[in-house]
Amino acid sequence: MPTVPILMPQLGESIAEATVIRIDITPGGVVEADQEVIEVETQKATMGVTTLCRGTVKEILAEEGKTYAVGSTLGFLEVTEDEAMRTGVETLEAAAESRSAEQPIASKGEENLHFAVDDDSYEELQPVVEPSVRGLPVPAGVKGAHYISPRMRARMDEMGLREADISAVVGTGAGGRVTVEDLEKFLDYISKWPSSHASPMRLAVADAMRRSWTRPLATVSRPVLLDRVLEHRRQQDPKPGLTLYVLRAFAKALAEDPASAGFLIGERIVHPRAFDIGVAVQVEDGVVVPVLRNVDTMTLAQLTDEYANMVDRARRRRLREDDTKGGIATVTNFGTFGLTHGTPIPLPNETLILGLAAGVKKPVWSAQVEAFVPATEAELIVTFDHRVVDGGGAGLLLGRIADLLQSPAGL
Structure with missing residues (x-):
């Protein structure tokens, strides 16, 4: 047959x-x-x-x-x-x-x-591709290589290694250069260390972060009061997550100033044609970023339903390729892990990422009662491509987001 x-x-x-x-x-x-x-x-x-x-x-x-x-x-x-x-x-x-x-x-x-x-x-020649990146433990050492020779580059290509993977290797060549012998010695040294297989998702995250760091990234932050948002949330059914309030305020602020979300291509800054924003979702072995479309035009109720559906499919690994493409920025709520500060890294194809830290009860001065009153305060943190956005522009963007969060009913 x-x-x-x-x-x-x-x-x-x-x-x-x-x-x-x-x-x-x-x-x-x-x-x-x-x-x-x-x-x-x-x-x-x-x-x-x-x-x-x-x-x-x-x-x-x-x-x-x-x-x-x-x-x-x-x-x-x-x-x-x-x-x-x-x-x-x-x-x-x-x-x-x-x-x-x-x-x-x-x-x-x-x-x-x-x-x-x-x-x-025929069967024997079918390619079986091993993951192209293998993480290396980082022992203490002195200076490493700043220049990679063609011979060293060829050996790294054979082993599927990148420059970041050999940053732990101490070079004995001229000027601290890492030689092939240094690399082989280091790999032999760690060959019996405990190790685990990196999943495709972990490798994808590693590759994206390497590409992101080829740009000059900067981070600024400012505090924001969340009491009005929390009060508004208590009155809703179903209750939107804090991430969605921040997402909506972020989209409205970007719609007012689209240049903040532009990206640099040669000598041109390309501006967004739609305010499609991704939300970082923690899964078993990494992070995925499903993209919510036209966030600036959606209501909180619409976002709540769409977000719940996206998160469910992300955690079941049922996202389609289109679900993670085309975002102009990302929101990440690492405050869910109790973290009060962080430096999120934008995806390689995005200029901005906005982070929300955990809320903390603090005494805040009230002009109405002329006394300190308890309030819930959290850090809003934005990391941006400094080629496109300056610190002042990023500060104004955070200020506008913080103002919008003080009127949650308008979101």
Whole structure:
């Protein structure tokens, strides 16, 4: 019977690989067209690999826990000639015949100096992609490398290492340069240290933060009183989270001054065309940032429903690729962890990130009663790309957000 491969599909325009987390088929089992047979995890979500046609599972090549590149063969189906013709799928036999027809037959005296692929070696040549970044523990040391030689760069590329990964290595070369020998010695030194496998999401966060820090980032903060927000929240059903009040005030402030959310491309500052803002959501092994659309035009009630739906899907790893794209800024409420200050880092494609710290009861002077009264105060913190926004502009933005939070009914 004809054979059809089960391939790792293109799961998004920026996704090159995915990790198999569950296999729902066994050899000999019958599957239908478009049936989800393998569950895979990308950097931000879990997705399903489906079959192209009806058939019987012949062989499974994929293994749970392994990462495969887009286009890799995960298994094979046996299908009927009628099913292959009905669905228009290309079988391995048809592909082999097509290759044979296109390539001239070499004479016995000729030697092929390029790679030859035959059907028997097809399985062995399927790429299994290991994660490209491996975190290294950081021992105490003196100065490291400022210059990486071509030889060192080539060795790092072979091992999937970045410059940040070798910052812990003490260099013995000229001017403190890290040599290949230094790197090998360091890796041997830590080879028996406890370690754990970094998940695709953890690697995605690491990559995003590295790219973010290629820009000059700065952070400013100011206190904000939350008592009026808390009083308004108590009167609502369902009750919006504090994050949503801050999100709404942030969107309104940016709508008044869109330049604060612009991003620099060459000699131009590109301004936002919509106020789509992401919200950082803590999940098991990292952070995902689903994006809420047109926040400046939504009511708190609408945001409450949309936010609850997004958070639920984020924690179940059911976000679509479009759910995390197109944001112009992010809000993160790390106050839920009891933190009273922090320095959030914006995503590489965003200029701003606004953080809300934990509320703390403090004595605040009241001009009405001419005495100190207890009030709930929290820090609003914004980190920004200093190429686009200056400290004064960031301060004015925080001031406007704080003012809007004093009139929560208007949010």
